[in-house]
Amino acid sequence: MARIGYARVSTVDQDADIQIDKLKTEGCEVIRTEKVSGASRAGRVELETIIQFLRPGDELVVTRLDRLGRDTRDVLNVVHECEQRGAYVTVLDPHVSTRGEMGHVILTVLGMVAQMERRFIKERQREGIVRAKEEGRYKGGKRRLDHEAIRTMKANGLSPSEIAKQVGCSRMQVYRVLSAG
Template sequence: MHPLVDPTFCQHGLVRTETVSGASRDQRLELATLLAFLRPGDELIVTRIDRLGRDTRDVLNIIHECDERDAHVTVLDPHVTTRGEMGRIVMTVLGMVAQMERRFIKERQREGIERAKSNPVYKGGKKRIDRDRVRHLSASGLSPSAVAREIGCSRMQVYRILNAEVE
């Protein structure tokens, strides 16, 4: 879980926690809720800038939305606030660092995957479901739900296996 705020610092305010990535604002319902409820004088407190967003433009847009509501943003680690002009400059730099860090992580991940694939021993993930058994049970007349119960997997996995044959 990635907390937007640390509950130990928030005695009288609204505490929201979000479990989705801060990589983009898509599907970040808790952040949208917080921004919608901000009132003049409120303060949005986040543990680290990368919990707010990992794209500089997105971080700055969120700060701008808070400004439009006459609210402030405070980052706890390192402690920076938008209450002063210097804090805004530091937030911009921190947003850029978070974005750069995300690019480095993705790049290292991509390199690791490419290296693993070039290794002749690498064969991908292990198959955890007996696909032939799924097809056999389905061909014998069992419904996808019944096959899923019999195999011990989700119905969606059964559909994926059966649809992979068709494609």
């Protein structure tokens, strides 16, 4: 039985150090980390790797449920896939585990709250953008990645995985930049 930690942050300018420290304190032997949005499971390679390698009795540990995902269906699918492998999911804050039946109910409710929170965030963001445009202050979001550098690295023969490591982003972000042309 292994305790496997999963830490996720949404953007390259955030770091997962606090999550990693908590997971280490909880006794996670392996901790996988990625910088990718939790809005969907698309591009979450580290999470998929963990799920594929889970064995019966293993435990996937996250610090908060929103680290697993912000969509109720995605969260429940992750829990289901872990259970299909005979593994459990544990959330540290608030402490909930799928080892007991009540844990499933609580995780479902928390998943719905995380999804609702994401919708509220998006709604406030849209309202702020509309207001900023009306006041002539909106200039659009700033690019976090150097698209030209990514294209140059690809032209020089680097793989998307190698580019992602050098730039500090997910492979999916590299593919998006390259497909945007």
